[in-house]
Amino acid sequence: MNTIAIISLLLCTVLVGFFSWLKSRKIKITNTTSLFLANRNNSFWLVAGSLFLSNLSANQFIGENESVYLNNMTIIGWGVSSVLAMLVVSEFLMPVYFRSGVITTPDFLEARYDQGTKRLVSTVFLLSYIVNMLPTVLYTGAVAFNGMFNINEVLHVGYWQGIWILVWGMGIIGCGYCIMGGLKAISVSDSILSFGMLIIAVILPLYGLRYLGEGSITEGISIIVSSKTAHLNAIGTAADAVPFSTIFTGMLIVNIYYWGMEQYIVQQSLSAKNLSESQKGIALACVAKLLSPLLINVPGLIAVHLYPDLVNTAQVFPLLIKDVLPAVFIGLTGSVIFGSAITVYNAGLNSSSTLFVLNIYKPWKSKQGINVPERELVKTAKLFEVVISLLAMFIAPFFIFADKGFYMYLQEVSGIFSIPIFTIILVGMITKKVPAIAAKAAIVFYILCYVLLHFLSPVKMHFLHLMAILFIVTMGIMLLIGKLYPMAQPYERAKNMLKVVHPWKYRYFAAAVLMILMVLVFLIFSPLVLAKG
Template sequence: MSNISANQFIGENESIYNNNMSVIAWGVSSVLAMLLVAEFFLPIYFRTGAMTIPDYLGKRYDHSTKRLVSIIFLCSYVVNLLPAVLYGGAVALTGMFNFLQPLGLTYWQNIWFMVWVIGLTGCAYSVLGGLRAISISDTVLSIGLLTIGIAFPYFGFKYLGNGDWFKGLHILLSEHKEHLNSIGGSQDEIPLNTIFTGMFIMNLYYWGMEQFIVRQALSAKSLSHSQKGMGLACLGKLLCPFIINIPGLVGVHLYDKLENTAEVFPLVIKDTLPGVMIGLTAAVVLGARN
């Protein structure tokens, strides 16, 4: 659960609103890669005593290789990962609250302000708290995600059905059914054939070599514990569509045409959930910054 970032809340729900459920292939198809990592990758890491991928490559080859891969990983985080995570968190918090509107800020000024707030908060938390604080926050974050995943279908369907939960569920399943399709075609963002080619390679890299994931897997007391943890993570990935993707489906029925479709997730949260749950969602989104 803790591998979920704010950009997934924003991006996947936006994709469902614009297209269909085929975007869930990222999470669901990763289960095969995770099982392969647990069976073949983790034993090698534990046997060599490596705690990170650069550490393993340093033991396998030399210190220069370790340094080079470390630089590549750091550059990829700065260029590829962090901008999307910070932007996604800023869009979510701005859409749910927009508490800077009284100051007369434009939408993009608001976004930039929230990007800096989220970035500096996450940096201070990680530097001051260390790995222990990050591990604790990951656990709390996972509990928060499960709570939202259980609560949102109830409140979301109830709102969609004007107070009738079953009516809301019936509307979701009987109208705009094209958005329920989870088998991507050639016109979709994730065509079906990519699941077994390029996407599989990327999932194998992410779950077997990405620093954030590997660090958590190798922090287990033993190989057996690590493999069981990876197996439990597989179950979590199968549940993820129910946790992070239903808001996009509800948004299809609530909003005909949004000028900025990236706002569908925060708008649905703001319109359907009670105040306490909105606050919990905001906390989870703020924490989902890995």
């Protein structure tokens, strides 16, 4: 392994850690607000960096480039179309959260329905994090890092042992970030890594194109746009992994849920100083999402031409990094990939402890007549983070035996949890008389139907379309129950504003520009422009 690359990797990683500590060392973690919401004092720059980096992990670097290599650019539908969902969240959901003064999304469900609904949803969140999100983030991060630096060969151990070592290394570092710095340390490291991400987003395509064009970037571009142009198409048909029609059905619902209701993402937006800063941060994160194909997907296009007969397609991204970048940038890229994997991991870890302590542990203690002091809640949260981190580190390496691609696996499994939660939150926001029993029935009904129709006895339908249909049916059931058995006292939203809620005055102009840019991205990667011929 190149010595310069190793020095660059270690230097960049140490600098990120040092500056994160430097910026967050004065933050005293003495209460749950400082631990979970960075004292609600983040600027829009920190919010944007946190949102962007918390959304990225090694499973996207590996999975999306693999999808581009095997199929085409239809996979960008997930990221690029999320701009629409993020704008919806910014305009309609963030004001509700700031006015209500909530810390977790289940807090809203308790106020709207009852404490039982809050506990049920918190448990669903925790299960999805512990079983699905945290272990896969660690595993795919280990796969990417090992693919770039051949860690198992350096340590003279087998591939399986190398994955174990990397999984535990990332898990321990991620857990340490949460315990020592809370969300503030995570936000600072996110923002620093964002700059590294932008550098890579520019240099990797440039070096890759130059390598493909044998020293000429323009020749590399000419090769990509003139041959194998089917890979440039982002407008998927029913035969593609991501049909274009799914953007307007299940994908839209999943994206709104993810950016507006997924706990570890929502916490990044709620950590802003006020609603205006949050909305500016979301808009800036949208810009990053529109640029992200340069980092996540274009490398896969280059690999199509460089490695036409690649057997292990999961190695597309790390193999390209090793072959085209100078040693110093290999180290930087390794640091950013390593950091982004840890970022998603520790953000999920922080949110898991938030859900457990505030929605399960504290109410349980209150039922016993015990008023738990803030310091004990913080101590319990940190202990819980250690416990679930150990569980995730033990589970993660066993994903080596999975026979399906990680990216689609994550999307399909996440549908078990995301859509029912989205449904009951949406119905709770738009109605005043639908009772708690409707929310609980909706969760059970959807989960049973989705598992049956997609996993146990699969129907011949794309899973995103199935999600949309079940969403409509589940919502109809809730409304019917609300009609037959309405709440005796209609729900009235309590105003518990922690800050004065003033929206960003330029949000509509920014939204119009972002929507135009989103359409242009799809247009560029379509048969009308790049994918023609």
